[in-house]
Each structure stands twice: as structure tokens, then as C-alpha cells.
Amino acid sequence: MSTISRRIVLLSSAALAGAAFLGPAQADDLKITIGYQTVVEPSKVAQADGAYEKATKAAIDWRKFDSGADVIAAIASGSVDIGYVGSSPLAAAASGLPIQTIFIVGLIGESEALVARNGAGVEKIADLAGKKVAVPFVSTTHYSLLAALKHENVDPKSVEILNLRPPEIAAAFARGDIDAAYVWDPALGQIKTTGKVVLDSSQVAAWGAPTFDAWIVRTDFADKHPEAVRDFVKVTGDAYAQFLAKPEAxxxxxxxxxKIAKITGAKVEEVPQLLKGYVFPTLAEQASDKFLGGGTVKAIEAASAFLKEQGKIDAVLPDYSKYVSSKYVSEAQASN
Incomplete structure (x- = not known):
């Protein structure tokens, strides 16, 4: 691993509105607010089955977000305890927000792609010059788009890059307002019906700019409720183990x-293929040098350097290790 990206870090009033702050809960009356996204991945089954509530013995408020930027904003406000983000907003948030990365969901491959609208005249990256391309800013797809333009020696200033969230992208694509978009499901599946895939994130990763998704936790919540964080990680790891043991099932x-389709909004017939769009690490691999044991810290640093180069953040910190913890995956594995 060596780089990162996904979803905006603007603390918008819209993201904060309606997010009631939950104060410190007592051990016997624990409430957890979890910010999730509509990405197709195995833990959605555990979410549907109520496995997290059973393991943590907590009342969980599941809140759906369209972007990691909104998740970060909610975490910053104190209204979300645990959140699902991509590596780009994670890198941007790691410049000061008190968070810890506790689980690497997966390395992004075909599950994020650049799709050109039929008739837009875009067959390759070089054709994006002079075109309108939509992407959620400071997202993994935004990062991948910029990395692809850099690799193909296309000046980003020659492309009209528009900041749209996934639902807005699907609508704009259908209206013909944009020529291409780099996004994830379910919006990706929608725009594929009237467009063609030009590039996906597995190719961008091969070019040296991999991206990933992760679960993060507010540090103050983790300090007060370490067992709940451990149990959350264990349920997530178990869900992945069940999928990896027999993915064809x-x-x-x-x-x-x-269950995944119901929670994410993806078409049920597309779920099996979408699950193949990620490389999911096992619970044992989570604590290894490749991930939380070292690689994730380097990835955040590399992504931060890229974001600074693009003018998205002001500075790169000398050390990002405090934003990554392998403690909970190690404890979860030991409890199996």
C-alpha cells in the first residue's frame, strides 16, 4: 500500500444539522452512533442481522451518509462515534481530528470506476480534456481521478472537474449535464447503463495510487468504551471471514x-460482482505490517503528501501513527 483517498472534509452545516450529540454513555446503557455508507461489502449482512447490537449489548443508531466527507463532519461534531470512510477523507482528517483507524475494509478495485456517457466522445483519459467530469471532492474517486490524469500527463486544469455527491452524479449523468464521472455504487451501477467504463481503481492502483476504505472511531469514545470497539471489530472481521471462506455462496x-442490496440500494443481481471489486483483508492480516501494523500509517502519509500537492490540505504531519491502531483487531482475534 502506498496512498489513499475518499470523500470531502468540509464541515457543512447540512452535514451537522439533525445530528444530535450523544454524551458519554454508561456501560449498562451504552448507545453507539455509527455512520455507514452504501458500499457493497460483507459487514452489511451483520448490520442487517443485528449482530453488532448483540455483540456490544448496545443500542445502535445507524446513520447513512453519501460521502466520507459527511461522515468526517459528523465525527468532528461529536454526533457519530464510529464511521466508514475512504482513505482520502481519512488522510485529510488525520491532520488534527482525534480519530483512530481500527479496521481496513478493503483495497478498492473495480468497485470504483470512471464511466463516460455514451456519445460524450471519451474513450481514454486523454479525451477528458475540455470535458465535464463529476466526482465527490476529496474522495477516493477524486484522488484516483487526479492520479490517473497525472499518470497520463493530462493537466487537471484542462478538465472541468465538478464536485457532486453520488446521487447528484447519477441524476446529472442521466440528464446529460456531465460527460463522465468517477464514483462508486449504487450510483456507479446506474451510470453504467448509459455509459462505458474507461478506467477502474484496480488500474490506478497498478499505476502506484491504491485506495482503500476503513472504519474509524473517535478517540474519546474508544478510550471510554474499548470493549465495544473490540466487539465491533470482531463482528466485522467475522463477517469478512464468512464471505472469504465461501464467496461463491x-x-x-x-x-x-x-440483505446487502436492501441496505445499500444496489441491485441484488449485481451484488456478487460488486463484492469482487474489493480485496478484503482477513482479521489476521489486519494487524500485519501491510495494514494496521505499519502499512496504513505509510499510506495515510503518502495520501496526505498527494493532497498537499493538490492544495487540498495545508501540511503533511511528521508522524501519523497515532491515527492508526492495531489494538482492537489483535484483541478481536485473540477472543476468537
Whole structure:
């Protein structure tokens, strides 16, 4: 691993509105607010089954967000305890927000892609010059788009890059207001129906700019409720283990695919293929040097350097280790 990206870090009033702050909960009356996104991945089954509530013995308020930027904003406000973000907003937030990365969801591959609208005249990256391309700013797809332009020697200033969230991207694409978009599901599946994939994040990763998704936790919450964080990580790891043990069983007709589709809004027939769009680390791999044991820190640093180069953040910190913790995955593995 060596780089990162996904979703904006603007503390918008819209992101904060309606997010009631939950004060410190007592051990026997624990409430956890979790910010999730509509990414197709195995832990959605555990979410649908109530496995997190059972393991943590907590009342969980699941809040859906369209972007990691909004998740970061909610965490910054204190209204979300645990959140799902991409590596780009994670890198941007790691410049001062008191958070810890506790689980690497997966390395992003085909699950994020650049799609050109039919008739837009875009066949390759070089064709984006002079075109309108939509992407959620400071997201993994924004990072991947900029990395692809750099690799193909296309000046980003020659492309009209528009900041739109996934639902807005799908609508703008359908209206013909944009020529291309780099996004994830379910918006990705929607725009594919009237467009063609020009590039996906597996190719960008091969060019040296991989991206990933992760679960993060507010440090103050983790300090007060370490057992709950451990149990959250264990449930997530177990969900991944079940998928990795027999991925072919999560077929179109499986209850797992149906549960994932219901929570994410993805088409159930597309779920099996979308699950192949990620490389999911096992619980044992989480604490290794490749991930939380070292690689993630280097990845955040590399992503931060890229974001600074693009003028998205002001400075790169000398050390990002405090923003990554392998403690909870190690404890979760030991409790198996």
C-alpha cells in the first residue's frame, strides 16, 4: 500500500444539522452512533442481522451518509462515534481530528470506476480534456481521478472537474449535464447503463495510487468504551471471514445478497460482482505490517503528501501513527 483517498472534509452545516450529540454513555446503557455508507461489502449482512447490537449489548443508531466527507463532519461534531470512510477523507482528517483507524475494509478495485456517457466522445483519459467530469471532492474517486490524469500527463486544469455527491452524479449523468464521472455504487451501477467504463481503481492502483476504505472511531469514545470497539471489530472481521471462506455462496439468490442490496440500494443481481471489486483483508492480516501494523500509517502519509500537492490540505504531519491502531483487531482475534 502506498496512498489513499475518499470523500470531502468540509464541515457543512447540512452535514451537522439533525445530528444530535450523544454524551458519554454508561456501560449498562451504552448507545453507539455509527455512520455507514452504501458500499457493497460483507459487514452489511451483520448490520442487517443485528449482530453488532448483540455483540456490544448496545443500542445502535445507524446513520447513512453519501460521502466520507459527511461522515468526517459528523465525527468532528461529536454526533457519530464510529464511521466508514475512504482513505482520502481519512488522510485529510488525520491532520488534527482525534480519530483512530481500527479496521481496513478493503483495497478498492473495480468497485470504483470512471464511466463516460455514451456519445460524450471519451474513450481514454486523454479525451477528458475540455470535458465535464463529476466526482465527490476529496474522495477516493477524486484522488484516483487526479492520479490517473497525472499518470497520463493530462493537466487537471484542462478538465472541468465538478464536485457532486453520488446521487447528484447519477441524476446529472442521466440528464446529460456531465460527460463522465468517477464514483462508486449504487450510483456507479446506474451510470453504467448509459455509459462505458474507461478506467477502474484496480488500474490506478497498478499505476502506484491504491485506495482503500476503513472504519474509524473517535478517540474519546474508544478510550471510554474499548470493549465495544473490540466487539465491533470482531463482528466485522467475522463477517469478512464468512464471505472469504465461501464467496461463491453469496450468490444472487442468497439471503446475504438480498440483505446487502436492501441496505445499500444496489441491485441484488449485481451484488456478487460488486463484492469482487474489493480485496478484503482477513482479521489476521489486519494487524500485519501491510495494514494496521505499519502499512496504513505509510499510506495515510503518502495520501496526505498527494493532497498537499493538490492544495487540498495545508501540511503533511511528521508522524501519523497515532491515527492508526492495531489494538482492537489483535484483541478481536485473540477472543476468537
Amino acid at each position: 453469496w450468490s444472487v439468490s442468497s439471503p446475504e445478497a438480498a
